[in-house]
Amino acid sequence: MADFPRLQLAVGLAVVLALVLWHSDEPMDELLAVVLALCLTYQLARVLPYTPLWPRQVADAKGLLGAPRLRILIANVLMENRDAAPLLALIKEHAPDVVLLVETDGWWAERLLAVESRYSHVLRRPQGNHYGLHFMSKIPVEDIEVRRLVSEDVPSVRARLMLAPGREVEFHGLHPRPPVPGQDSDERDAEILIVAREVRERGMPAIVAGDLNDVAWSHTTRLFQRISGLLDPRRGRGTFSTFPVDYPMLRWPLDHVFHDASFRLVRLVRLPSIGSDHFPMMIDLAQEASAEADQPAPQPDRADIEEAEEMIRQGLKVAGGERQMPEIKRPTY
Structure with a gap:
């Protein structure tokens, strides 16, 4: 079931990353931001194809006459x-x-x-x-x-x-x-x-x-x-x-x-x-x-x-x- 919550994980990672960047004032914050960004990228790579930001795998019908x-x-x-x-x-x-x-x-x-x-x-x-x-x-x-x-x-x-x-x-x-x-x-x-x-x-x-x-x-x-x-x-x-x-x-x-x-x-x-x-x-x-x-x-x-x-x-x-x-x-x- 590890695949299930990828969308929720992506949202959570984005929120945490934004907070880290907003309050970044320590060297370790930069390392943490990099790790969070990599994790977010991995999650987004799996879920972005299922958003309007990705090319459609199935084209819209053209309304051809006689098509079942x-x-x-x-x-x-x-x-x-x-x-x-x-x-x-x-x-x-x-x-x-x-x-x-x-x-x-x-x-x-x-x-x-x-x-x-x-x-x-x-x-x-x-x-x-x-x-x-x-x-x-x-x-x-x-x-x-x-x-x-x-x-x-x-x-x-x-x-x-x-x-x-x-x-x-x-x-x-x-x-x-x-x-x-x-x-x-x-x-x-x-x-x-x-x-x-x-x-x-x-x-x-x-x-x-x-x-x-x-x-x-x-x-x-x-x-x-x-x-x-x-x-x-x-x-x-x-x-x-x-x-x-x-x-x-x-x-x-x-x-x-x-x-x-x-x-x-x-x-x-x-x-x-x-x-x-x-x-x-x-x-x-x-x-x-x-x-x-x-x-x-x-x-x-x-x-x-x-x-x-x-x-x-x-x-x-x-x-x-x-x-x-x-x-x-x-x-x-």
Whole structure:
């Protein structure tokens, strides 16, 4: 979890550095200022790409005629939250094409019946352990499946969305197990990187979304991007921090939507609170023919690939059981 508070550390370091410079009257103050400046530079190097001061990784959509559009809403509902009305109102107001909800249990499954009729494809996996999920799509879907990539009690979803004739995109919805202080993040990292490896090797347009329980600037998330080749629409726009709702100064960007270079961005927005400890996120994408030429995909080197393979093996080992490295199944057309 050392990657999480980099933004807060940068702010704190900047304040302390300013105070040291303001009251500097001892030789040691100059040395302290240099050390603080170096630490601040290191932190800023990780978080500045997620501010408007940095070039955008995803270009704005050009509004090309006939380009397929896709609106996705993702939310961690907080299993103990017993007020479904705010979420249902957001779904009705924004009419997303795809909805991914995590931490849904039986109570939430019953309340979501109020909006399921708006969607032609619904997948429900309510669970009482904070890892339930709910997937709904207006877009025609093929090959939808629930998977348990690392742990039997932590499901994820993979579905092929048929945006238009000849325009398909593979959607992955994730909510890996979070790290906690004093424990490792091996299982989370393994699940994220298994999907990254699949996306690259299957070689079709892809979207990976969900509460990844990791910040945008972490080593694992950046490795995920290089392995998968997916883009982060946050880069160059803002952190869009989603957790925790009740503590603005401590918020981190834990809820993500990554996509391949065939999409440009129409809109990315953090939606109002729904009573959860996470804010929902909504993204509008346009799959435009010329997008890939303007948006170079991240590329891994050999060391990245070897590191990802080792992290996957370690995560599967920590999770226990007899799980082996998942085989990559090529899509059929």
